Amino acid sequence: MYPAKNSAVNRFFVPWLNEAVRLHEENIAPIEVIEHVCKDIFSITEGPFELMNVKGVPATCHEEKTLEHFGNLYRATKALKQRAKSKESWKWQKHDETYIYLIHPVMRKQISDRMLGTVFYICLQIL
Numbered sequence: 001m002y003p004a005k006n007s008a009v010n011r012f013f014v015p016w017l018n019e020a021v022r023l024h025e026e027n028i029a030p031i032e033v034i035e036h037v038c039k040d041i042f043s044i045t046e047g048p049f050e051l052m053n054v055k056g057v058p059a060t061c062h063e064e065k066t067l068e069h070f071g072n073l074y075r076a077t078k079a080l081k082q083r084a085k086s087k088e089s090w091k092w093q094k095h096d097e098t099y100i101y102l103i104h105p106v107m108r109k110q111i112s113d114r115m116l117g118t119v120f121y122i123c124l125q126i127l
Contacts, residue, residue, distance in 0.1 A: 001046040008035035012122055013051075014063045015073045018080060023078040028114075029107050031092035036100045037111040049090040058084040070125070073118065 020034050029037075052060045061084030064076035067091030076084075083090065 008126065010063050011067060011070070011126060012119075014060070014067050015122055016115065016118055017048045017060055018064055018074065018077055019051055019114055021077045021080045021083075023111060023114060025077050028110055031090060032095060032099070033103050033107060034111055036095065036097075036103060037108050038115055039097075040100050041112050041116065049092065053089040055088060058087060060084070065108065073121065 013120055018103065020038065023029055024031055031049050035049055038047045046054065057080070059075050061080050064074060064080065067074040068076075
């Protein structure tokens with residue numbers, strides 16, 4: 001079990017990271033698109049895949065497993081488990097910030113809706 005100070009952070013970020021992997025796993029969008037949309041809608045400098053690479057994909061998968069009792073949203077995806085087992089980082093083609101303008105609006109909305117929905121759902125659960 002994680003110390004109390006890490007619980008809220010993991011409880012928030014773990015399903016958010018998992019949802020990004022789920023979008024990729026379901027072929028909704030490639031990693032670089034998910035990265036750019038998340039950076040844009042959340043006004044952040046690192047997208048979910050970059051964050052997983054920084055902290056370590058196996059660590060992310062382990063955190064998922066420790067929180068699975070909170071429900072399906074927290075269950076590690078097959079793709080995350082496989083990536084963690086291989087101990088490989090996520091790979092994608094890097095683009096500059098103007099790439100966001102090349103992403104189809106329907107794909108952008110799908111990613112945005114799912115990622116924001118995940119965040120709002122988690123916040124409501126915590127409250």
